[in-house]
Amino acid sequence: MKRIMTVLSLSALLVIPTTGGNVLASESNELSLERNVTENYEVDFEKWPTSDLSSEIELSVNVYTNSFSSQGFDFKSLATGKTKLSSSDSEVKSTGKTKGKTLSTVVSATTGLFKDGESLGESDKAIAIGKLTATAEKSYFSNKWKKNKFEGVTVHTATYDGVLYDDATADKFVK
Known part of the structure; x- marks a missing residue:
């Protein structure tokens, strides 16, 4: 009897990792698709007039719910984004974060x-998966300032279920 229990226990151990591996592989493939969609997205700053932008946003999607207590659509928060412009004696820096x-x-x-x-240029696209934060930075250096208006604009994306959602934030000041 003891031998049968040992054999059954070992059999279960052999089956569980195989099943778990397939689950992880399918999740990995899904995230790979999301990453490809995100990487292939072309950022166009002209699409986002800075006068309409706030410094923080939330990217969300309507998700169909069919639960016992409610039926219809709910908002699902995918990400938050923000832009912060900072300066020192010789540098102005735009920092954009999408969490x-x-x-x-x-x-x-x-x-x-x-x-x-x-335009003084744009950063490389920073990418993060899951609940991590993508942080992008672009700096401009000078030792001569004369009441220039600086703007930092960040384009944020969140790819979920094969669909890319985008929005932008901005921050500005005069230096």
């Missing part, structure tokens, strides 16, 4: 820096 809110979401942040409406 994931669900494990099955891939988020990105790309920030651009503008001086008097002219």
